[in-house]
Amino acid sequence: MTDYTDRLRAAARRLLGEGRVDCFIGYRRGSLPLAAQPAILTRAEQADSLIWDPSCGMNLAHYAVGRADRIGIVATGCVSRSLVALALENQVARERLYIVGVPCTGMLDAGALRRRFPGREAAAAAYEGPRVTIAFADGNEELAVAENLARPCRTCAHPNPVVADEMLGEPVASPAVPAVPEEAAAAEARSAAERWAYFCEAFAHCIRCYACRNACPLCYCPTCFVDESRPQWVGKSSDPTDTRTFHFLRALHLAGRCTDCGACERACPLDIPVRHLTSRLNAEAKAIYGFEAGLDLEERPLLDRYRPEDLNDFFK
Amino acid sequence: MAGPGEGRGEGRMSEWEPRIVTILCNWCTYGAADLAGVNRLQYPTNFKVIRVPCSGRVSPKMILAAFRSGADGVWVSGCHPGDCHYISGNFYARRRFTMMRALFRHIGLDDDRLHFSWISAAEGPKFAATAREVIAAVRRAGPAREWGKTRAQVV
Ligand code: SF4
Ligand code: SF4
Numbered sequence: 418m419t420d421y422t423d424r425l426r427a428a429a430r431r432l433l434g435e436g437r438v439d440c441f442i443g444y445r446r447g448s449l450p451l452a453a454q455p456a457i458l459t460r461a462e463q464a465d466s467l468i469w470d471p472s473c474g475m476n477l478a479h480y481a482v483g484r485a486d487r488i489g490i491v492a493t494g495c496v497s498r499s500l501v502a503l504a505l506e507n508q509v510a511r512e513r514l515y516i517v518g519v520p521c522t523g524m525l526d527a528g529a530l531r532r533r534f535p536g537r538e539a540a541a542a543a544y545e546g547p548r549v550t551i552a553f554a555d556g557n558e559e560l561a562v563a564e565n566l567a568r569p570c571r572t573c574a575h576p577n578p579v580v581a582d583e584m585l586g587e588p589v590a591s592p593a594v595p596a597v598p599e600e601a602a603a604a605e606a607r608s609a610a611e612r613w614a615y616f617c618e619a620f621a622h623c624i625r626c627y628a629c630r631n632a633c634p635l636c637y638c639p640t641c642f643v644d645e646s647r648p649q650w651v652g653k654s655s656d657p658t659d660t661r662t663f664h665f666l667r668a669l670h671l672a673g674r675c676t677d678c679g680a681c682e683r684a685c686p687l688d689i690p691v692r693h694l695t696s697r698l699n700a701e702a703k704a705i706y707g708f709e710a711g712l713d714l715e716e717r718p719l720l721d722r723y724r725p726e727d728l729n730d731f732f733k
Numbered sequence: 734m735a736g737p738g739e740g741r742g743e744g745r746m747s748e749w750e751p752r753i754v755t756i757l758c759n760w761c762t763y764g765a766a767d768l769a770g771v772n773r774l775q776y777p778t779n780f781k782v783i784r785v786p787c788s789g790r791v792s793p794k795m796i797l798a799a800f801r802s803g804a805d806g807v808w809v810s811g812c813h814p815g816d817c818h819y820i821s822g823n824f825y826a827r828r829r830f831t832m833m834r835a836l837f838r839h840i841g842l843d844d845d846r847l848h849f850s851w852i853s854a855a856e857g858p859k860f861a862a863t864a865r866e867v868i869a870a871v872r873r874a875g876p877a878r879e880w881g882k883t884r885a886q887v888v
Pocket of ligand 2 (some may be wrong): 622623625626627628629630641684685686687688689
């Protein structure tokens with residue numbers, strides 16, 4: 418995977434050098450060895466600060482929203498899907514985007530690694546093909562990247578960019594996905610009361626920091642419903658009802674738009690399984706309408722169109 | 734007030750009557766409710782009717798707001814698909830309600846609490862019959878407490 422770094426730097430250098438783009442959005446090494454930082458370059462000389470490794474998990478599509486210049490951006494399957502969804506909603510202009518596509522084999526679950534080594538802070542990480550060696554103050558740990566993937570990556574159906582202006586490598590195969598993923602099957606088997614208890618428990622520790630919302634590339638409203646005051650749909654408190662209201666409505670606002678990139682879960686400081694709600698909606702959209710968000714630049718979003726023969730069975 | 738954790742309607746106060754927020758589109762179901770009244774059709778009176786221009790106007794926020802304000806059930810009704818006064822409002826609404834209902838079920842809301850129907854302005858008897866059906870379902874489900882605030886409500 419690391420060998421993409423050279424190709425990526427070369428692409429960014431060329432695009433910025435030739436004036437093909439005004440900025441290039443990629444990743445650089447920040448202070449966290451397991452989670453790369455976004456980088457927005459404007460000069461060809463900066464290209465060598467770019468990196469590509471399994472710590473590049475955050476969704477860069479977010480940084481393309483609201484820019485008026487010509488943007489170069491490195492994109493995996495999920496980033497490209499977010500860009501498609503944003504283009505359909507007029508938040509980015511496809512003609513001002515130059516997408517450098519990378520086939521993705523999955524990104525690390527930095528949060529799970531933090532929990533796995535409690536009290537030990539990673540000082541550095543060396544990414545060597547399929548393995549990563551994490552340096553702690555009291556010694557090194559070597560791990561297989563494939564065994565420590567972020568949850569959405571483990572069942573990713575679209576690891577290759579769905580749209581790209583150039584590709585840095587050959588397409589990769591999707592991980593083998595069970596017909597019904599384990600979590601979904603477990604959720605399905607619960608009774609209504611158990612589902613309610615699970616929902617309450619899963620979100621009980623949320624502190625309403627809104628990091629999940631802020632990290633989501635598809636959450637770009639200038640005024641979020643949580644900030645509306647007349648009427649006030651959801652209170653400002655951390656009362657469990659307000660927290661549940663926030664998560665319920667946030668998820669619904671992503672119906673037919675979420676690309677299951679996992680940026681929300683990745684951003685959460687409390688490891689709340691935020692995707693519990695959005696993944697269900699994604700599964701329903703696929704089962705009922707055969708729809709997956711961000712796959713096609715010509716296809717309107719799920720809730721922005723209809724068919725007269727759409728599902729009608731629960732209407733009296 | 735009954736405490737949380739009680740089952741479907743058991744242990745509630747004997748005088749409890751379901752409160753149902755009913756959101757009706759101006760052009761069809763509101764007319765049907767009117768017609769049912771004019772024809773003196775009998776149906777229970779547990780409904781708080783909110784008139785909206787179109788079922789397409791109904792947002793999930795409104796439904797949650799109803800539950801948060803103490804509704805035991807919510808019933809949304811509009812024109813039959815194909816008969817929307819604004820051509821396609823209810824077609825869009827149908828997709829939105831489908832996703833919303835799926836999420837409500839996913840988090841464990843009792844199916845008996847949320848109802849949808851298409852009732853035209855000429856269907857007074859269907860309105861009265863559906864009203865009885867909805868109220869029977871909400872009665873089965875009992876008083877709703879899931880969305881009540883546990884701490885002080887500050888407005
Ligand atoms: S809701 Fe989460 S998984 Fe879905 S697009 Fe937003 S950040 Fe990605
Ligand atoms: S990031 Fe986590 S703690 Fe913050 S609002 Fe979202 S779920 Fe709650």
